[in-house]
Amino acid sequence: MRVLVVEDEATLRDSLKERLAAAGFTVDVARDGNEGLFAGLEYPLDVAIVDLGLPNLPGLEVIRRLRAARKTFPILILTARDNWQDKVEGLQAGADDYVAKPFHFEEVLARLQALLRRAGGWASPQLTCGSVSLDTRAQSVQVGGAPVELTTFEYRILEHLMLRAGDVISKTELTERLYDQDFERDSNVIEVLVGRLRRKLDPRDELHPIETLRGRGYRFALPRDSGS
Amino acid sequence: MHSLSRRLLLSVSAPLALFFGVMMVVLDTGFRALSERTLRELLDSQMVSLIAAAEPQPDGGYAPPPQVREQRLSTPHSGLYAQIRSQQHQWRSPSTAGLAADFGPLLVPGERTITYAAFDHDRVAVESRAIQFADDPTGARAFTFSVAVSLSPYEEQLWRYRQRLVGWFIGLMLVLLVTLAALLHWMLRPVRRLEREIHEVEEGRRENLGAGYPRELAGVATHLNALLIGERKRVARYRDTLGNLAHSLKTPLAVMRSSLPGEARGSTVSAEIDRMSGIIEHQLKRAAASGGALLGQAPVDVAQVAAELRGALLKVYANKDLSLELAVGPGTQFVGDRGDLMELLGNILDNACKWCRSRVRLTAGSDESADPRERLSLVMEDDGPGISEADRARVLGRGVRADQNVPGHGLGLAMVHDTVDLYGGRLSIDTSPLGGARVTVRLPGR
Numbered sequence: 001m002r003v004l005v006v007e008d009e010a011t012l013r014d015s016l017k018e019r020l021a022a023a024g025f026t027v028d029v030a031r032d033g034n035e036g037l038f039a040g041l042e043y044p045l046d047v048a049i050v051d052l053g054l055p056n057l058p059g060l061e062v063i064r065r066l067r068a069a070r071k072t073f074p075i076l077i078l079t080a081r082d083n084w085q086d087k088v089e090g091l092q093a094g095a096d097d098y099v100a101k102p103f104h105f106e107e108v109l110a111r112l113q114a115l116l117r118r119a120g121g122w123a124s125p126q127l128t129c130g131s132v133s134l135d136t137r138a139q140s141v142q143v144g145g146a147p148v149e150l151t152t153f154e155y156r157i158l159e160h161l162m163l164r165a166g167d168v169i170s171k172t173e174l175t176e177r178l179y180d181q182d183f184e185r186d187s188n189v190i191e192v193l194v195g196r197l198r199r200k201l202d203p204r205d206e207l208h209p210i211e212t213l214r215g216r217g218y219r220f221a222l223p224r225d226s227g228s
Numbered sequence: 229m230h231s232l233s234r235r236l237l238l239s240v241s242a243p244l245a246l247f248f249g250v251m252m253v254v255l256d257t258g259f260r261a262l263s264e265r266t267l268r269e270l271l272d273s274q275m276v277s278l279i280a281a282a283e284p285q286p287d288g289g290y291a292p293p294p295q296v297r298e299q300r301l302s303t304p305h306s307g308l309y310a311q312i313r314s315q316q317h318q319w320r321s322p323s324t325a326g327l328a329a330d331f332g333p334l335l336v337p338g339e340r341t342i343t344y345a346a347f348d349h350d351r352v353a354v355e356s357r358a359i360q361f362a363d364d365p366t367g368a369r370a371f372t373f374s375v376a377v378s379l380s381p382y383e384e385q386l387w388r389y390r391q392r393l394v395g396w397f398i399g400l401m402l403v404l405l406v407t408l409a410a411l412l413h414w415m416l417r418p419v420r421r422l423e424r425e426i427h428e429v430e431e432g433r434r435e436n437l438g439a440g441y442p443r444e445l446a447g448v449a450t451h452l453n454a455l456l457i458g459e460r461k462r463v464a465r466y467r468d469t470l471g472n473l474a475h476s477l478k479t480p481l482a483v484m485r486s487s488l489p490g491e492a493r494g495s496t497v498s499a500e501i502d503r504m505s506g507i508i509e510h511q512l513k514r515a516a517a518s519g520g521a522l523l524g525q526a527p528v529d530v531a532q533v534a535a536e537l538r539g540a541l542l543k544v545y546a547n548k549d550l551s552l553e554l555a556v557g558p559g560t561q562f563v564g565d566r567g568d569l570m571e572l573l574g575n576i577l578d579n580a581c582k583w584c585r586s587r588v589r590l591t592a593g594s595d596e597s598a599d600p601r602e603r604l605s606l607v608m609e610d611d612g613p614g615i616s617e618a619d620r621a622r623v624l625g626r627g628v629r630a631d632q633n634v635p636g637h638g639l640g641l642a643m644v645h646d647t648v649d650l651y652g653g654r655l656s657i658d659t660s661p662l663g664g665a666r667v668t669v670r671l672p673g674r
Contacts, residue, residue: 009479015486053475080475080482082509084537084574085567091540098544102482102505118546 001116001160002026002177004048006036006062007078008055016049019105020112024139024156026177033057040066044176046160047115049108051078052090060093067094074115078103113137120163121224127162130222132201132209134162143201153178154197157190161210161220170217194218232419233412241405248397259389263382268342271355274298274375278310279359282373289317290371297321307378309347314371331374332356337367345376351383352376418442422449429456432526432563460525467567470516477508510643517568517647527561527674528569530592530604537574545581550588552581557593562604563672564651572647576608576667579641583612587662594673601652604673609660620657641667 003025007013010031017027028043030036033054040048040062048066052059063075074097077090082100090098096118097111113125113136127134131144139155141148150158160177161169171190178190194210201209211221281292290312292301300306301321310321311331320329329347337360345354356374360367418441428434436453485501534554542552562569573590580588591607598605615623623641641657644667648655653671660666 009483011483012479012486015483019486053479080478081471082474082478083471083513083567084540084570087574088536088540088570091543092536096543096546100509101478102485102501105486114547 001046001156002028002044003112004028004030004036004039004043004045006030006033006039006048006050006054006059008032008051008053016105016108020109023109024152024159025112026156026179033059033062037062037065040071041069044173045071045073046119046177047073047112048075049078049112050075050095052086053080060089063090063093063095072119074119076108076111076115078108110137116163120165122163127159127165128225129162129165129220130209130225131207132162132222133225134159141201143207148200150197150200153193154200157193158197158201161218165220165222165224168213168217168219173217233409233416236412237405237409240408241401244401244404248401252393252397255393256390260386263386267353267377267379267382268355271342271353271375271377274308274310274377275355275357275373278312278373278375279357282312282371285317285319287317288369289314289319291319305350307350307381309352309376311374311376312371313374314369329376331376334358335372337370344379347376351379353379418445426452435526467516470512474508474512478505481505481508513571513643514646517565517571517650525565527563528566530560530562530569530606530673531556531558533562533566533569533573534590534592537570537577540574541577541581544578548581549586550581550584551586552577553587553589555589555591560592560594560604561674563600563674568647568651569671572644572669572671573606573608575641575644576606576669580608580610580612580665580667584610584664585612587611589660589662598670601672602654602670604671606669606671608665608667608669609662610664611660611662612664614659614663615657615665623657624655644669 001024003020005013005016005020005027007016007029008031013029013031017029020027028039028045030039033056036048036050036054036059037057039045050059050062054062059077063077066075075095077087077095077098078101079086079090079098080101087098096115099108099111117125117127117136125136127136132141133143134141136159139159141150141155141158156178157174160174174190194212198210201207207222209220209222211219213219277298278292281296281298282290283293285291292310294302298308300308301310301323304323304325305327306323308321309324309327309329309331311324311329312319313331313334315334324347327347327350330345331354332341332343332345335341335356335358337358340355340357342353342355345352354374354376356372358370358372360370364370422437422441422445425434425437429436436456437449439449441449481501481504485498488495488498531554534556538552538554542550577588577590587610589607589609591605591609593605594603595605596603623645645655648669648671651671653669655670656668658666658668
């Protein structure tokens with residue numbers, strides 16, 4: 001999952017970057033409103049955290065312009081002025097949730113994950129497709145009730161595919177979600193990771209959870225559980 | 229004496245009445261002097277004709293013969309009477325017939341008097357003159373000639389004159405006062421407009437005073453407007469400063485928290501950061517809550533604020549299968565600051581959304597019969613677990629110091645309580661028919 005953090009306070013920004021990365025996110029950072037707007041318009045993001053009190057371009061305006069440019073990824077507001085007027089304005093401008101400063105990181109993380117689930121059409125933190133189930137809070141995966149050990153990259157790819165189960169996701173998109181830099185990556189890496197994932201999830205080659213669509217990308221093929 | 233026009237009318241009508249009174253006395257005196265002179269002239273001419281017409285009589289008396297006599301002297305009760313009298317003789321005109329007429333005493337020759345008397349009920353002026361003949365050096369045969377004229381025609385004339393005078397003066401005074409009142413009405417029209425506009429500003433139906441006042445009032449209107457705008461700006465700046473203060477205090481706190489090493493995150497430092505942030509939040513919000521409508525501030529449309537909050541809350545609680553019903557009576561208005569209402573409703577509704585299973589209901593309406601400070605009624609209900617007796621007491625408890633009563637730990641209602649207190653409203657908590665908490669707030673409304 002690729003997240004953008006727009007925060008002018010360096011310590012806070014660095015801390016968020018470090019801990020979000022530790023939680024399995026690919027993190028882009030911006031120091032002010034203009035940088036944030038640029039990153040929001042140019043990078044393939046899954047979610048953004050925007051501080052309302054930003055230099056140069058206010059957070060509200062960043063959000064408005066991103067929405068005007070038809071960017072649909074969820075946005076979480078950080079606000080130090082914890083009043084309803086600001087929250088309502090932020091949410092009306094197009095944000096999806098807010099967290100008041102000084103926040104607990106765990107809360108920010110929980111909100112981010114909830115927003116991502118919502119964006120993928122999931123209601124609970126437990127994503128279940130057929131016999132494969134993934135817990136976004138614990139970052140754990142089970143197949144038929146038995147835990148499966150995944151590496152960080154494998155988990156990220158699976159989470160991304162499952163959050164948008166049924167959609168076709170290109171190799172480029174997956175690559176971008178894994179690395180926070182723009183430079184070219186060998187797409188073979190993705191092929192290798194997906195191959196390893198298939199073996200781990202489906203050792204007997206019965207489920208076929210991940211389809212390959214030649215020239216287009218991958219799709220998580222198992223049906224979503226109606227209860228989740 | 230609280231009305232300018234009444235003061236002016238009274239202060240004008242008193243001198244006016246005095247002026248008219250004095251005028252009346254002067255005119256009356258003049259008229260009476262004139263009629264008295266006319267009367268004397270009449271008496272004189274009657275006297276002269278009487279003396280000229282009188283002839284010696286066979287019995288030694290004196291009398292005017294009937295054929296040369298003034299007609300009125302022969303008509304009884306005509307109003308003109310005469311008498312010619314000496315020590316031995318007396319002649320009275322036939323007009324005195326049947327009257328108790330007393331023309332006064334005999335006079336010494338050369339003497340002349342004018343007196344007033346009453347012949348029965350008829351008031352008369354009597355002129356008497358004593359005449360001594362040339363062939364009577366002792367004056368033994370001296371005659372006193374008297375002529376009496378009834379005063380009633382004159383008195384009647386005077387009475388009529390006075391009546392007319394009073395009538396005219398009263399009429400004139402009324403016309404003057406009515407004209408003056410009309411003038412005042414016209415002159416004070418801008419003052420009344422000023423009064424009306426200030427009232428409208430008080431009621432929040434207009435933001436400031438209009439233009440186009442006469443020169444004498446334009447200054448007042450301009451200064452009042454400046455005051456209104458200045459006050460609004462001052463409050464806005466004050467709140468802005470408080471907001472900035474909150475921002476600049478809380479960002480370092482957020483930095484502090486984020487710089488704590490992993491193992492210290494549940495430590496005392498972290499707890500103290502929570503406490504500080506709670507206090508900043510609470511105290512600054514208390515300071516920013518205005519607790520009243522600013523002059524010229526329009527009443528707040530409750531439905532609009534509620535709808536905005538509903539949109540925001542549905543977004544925030546999108547994970548929850550939430551039904552947030554709004555039942556706001558049409559035209560329900562809150563007389564106070566929009567931000568205050570937003571905080572209050574936001575906190576209560578947020579709480580309700582947090583704790584409910586699926587239903588939250590806001591009912592708002594205005595109660596015309598209630599005290600103006602409690603006219604707006606807001607009822608928030610949910611189907612959650614409700615608020616325990618202990619928590620109700622904690623929220624509603626008086627005498628709890630604000631900094632001990634740090635909000636944000638489960639109940640955002642302490643802030644709500646403060647706001648309601650500031651507005652002199654009422655807050656109560658009980659159980660809703662939906663099963664959860666019911667928070668009822670009464671605030672100034674319309």
